[in-house]
Amino acid sequence: MLHSKPLFPDALYSAAQVRDLDARLIAAGTPGFELMQRAAHAAWRAIRRRWPDAKQLTVMAGRGNNAGDGYLIAALAKRAGWQVTVLAVGDCAALAGDARSAYEEAMAAHVDIQPWQQQALTGIVVDALLGTGLKGDVRAPYAQAIEAINDSGRPVVAVDLPSGLCADTGRTLGCAVRADLTVTFIGLKIGLFTGDAPDQVGECVFDDLQADPDIIRQTPVSIKRLDTFNLPRLAPRPPTAHKGMFGRVLVVGGDLGFGGAALLATESTLRCGAGMVTLATRPEHITAALARFPEVMSAGVSSANQLYALIEPASVLVVGPGLGQHGWGRSLLSAAANASRAQVWDADALNQLATGAVRLPADSVITPHPGEAARLLGIDTKAVQADRPAAARALAKKFNTVCVLKGSGSLVANPAGDLALANHGHPAMATGGLGDVLSGVIGALMAQKMPAYDAACLGVWLHALAGEKCGASGRGLAAADLIPVIRQLLEEHQPCLS
Incomplete structure (x- = not known):
């Protein structure tokens, strides 16, 4: 069951809107890699709050910026003394830009990075496979990786969005990760709250990554999430009411x-x-x-x-x-x-x-x-x-x-x-x-x-x-x-x- 936090904003956005927000934050002077680092730190804090006694982490990484978040989480866990393995479902040679920088930081932290070959998953499993950019149904090898995560019996944290869940509709795109915890960033995605989402998202934690509120306000809201602070009001009744x-x-x-x-x-x-x-x-x-x-x-x-x-x-x-x-x-x-x-x-x-x-x-x-x-x-x-x-x-x-x-x-x-x-x-x-x-x-x-x-x-x-x-x-x-x-x-x- 998805639980809202008191500090959740009421604005819900499409995946395209959140990508546009990300681009405008970068254009306004916040480097993309810094945003990625903030996301990794937010996820790492959420993992430690949820599982304070854990000491082992397996990151399932794809090829895009979602994978970059995963590599940086792995580096943070390794430096904290955890036993960490990254299983690369996507080809590491295909990593570029900020995701490549994140991979190199994980390498510098001496994280064990292996190609995924159906290895057993151990400790907390981090889903850093696909993120919000997925359009059609999940294909191989990611479908098999998602199945392995769901069959592992391990606690699962999804980075930004459970892989395979449509960010715009909450529809499962063929298959989707069933997370215990989802840590999402910058703007809340519509697909975290409707459709199949409650079966896939688990507890939801939001971090705006210190985004400039003025930039956020410039983006039209797709859907308003109803909460105590924005509900329509019934007028109080006068003493002479009948x-x-x-x-x-x-x-x-x-x-x-x-x-x-x-x-x-x-x-x-x-x-x-x-x-x-x-x-x-x-x-x-x-x-x-x-x-x-x-x-x-x-x-x-x-x-x-x-x-x-x-x-x-x-x-x-x-x-x-x-x-x-x-x-x-x-x-x-x-x-x-x-x-x-x-x-x-x-x-x-x-x-x-x-x-x-x-x-x-x-x-x-x-x-x-x-x-x-x-x-x-x-x-x-x-x-x-x-x-x-x-x-x-x-x-x-x-x-x-x-x-x-x-x-x-x-x-x-x-x-x-x-x-x-x-x-x-x-x-x-x-x-x-x-x-x-x-x-x-x-x-x-x-x-x-x-x-x-x-x-x-x-x-x-x-x-x-x-x-x-x-x-x-x-x-x-x-x-x-x-x-x-x-x-x-x-x-x-x-x-x-x-």
């Missing part, structure tokens, strides 16, 4: 056999501060709804005609949790789609949207998981996961809406091209009902007059961090477990009273 000031949310869903989804969305809406909440669901579910939350106005509806009267006073609609794809759900969705209200669409509402049977109202939010996103875009799930940022932006543009692409490293996109990422979460969140909770959170924030994009960003962050906290207890997480934690987090970070 329920009419904070919106009325109508939750529409819960066909026969799926009533729980609508109840979860309703409860999270109620607990996140909506002034009034109404649930429109199958009449068979009303008793359960009243028993669970008597504060909610629960209405049994059998047809779209009965829904119109409930839509009229609503300021925001949450549509789709447990809606089903039969006639009942389709008729209710059609009525909602024709209402000029801000809406959050999830689950079966998205499946109907993908067929073209309905149109999404303005000022809305969609919250697809990768499978739903694939249906909405007319591609397969693998293509969505191969470039999650591009998929999120494509959905926002296609439907002229705010899109939350759920999954590891959830993304929020708007039609203007803005993109935000939440890097919290936990594997225990792999259970049913969490999306229903999220839709309710976002709907409640929109009802409190948050713009759709801001509500989605704050809602996704609250949901992900609550899942991370609840997941600390291990397997068996239930979606309802998140709701009180989300409420607590909202109050901690954005108090009701100023």
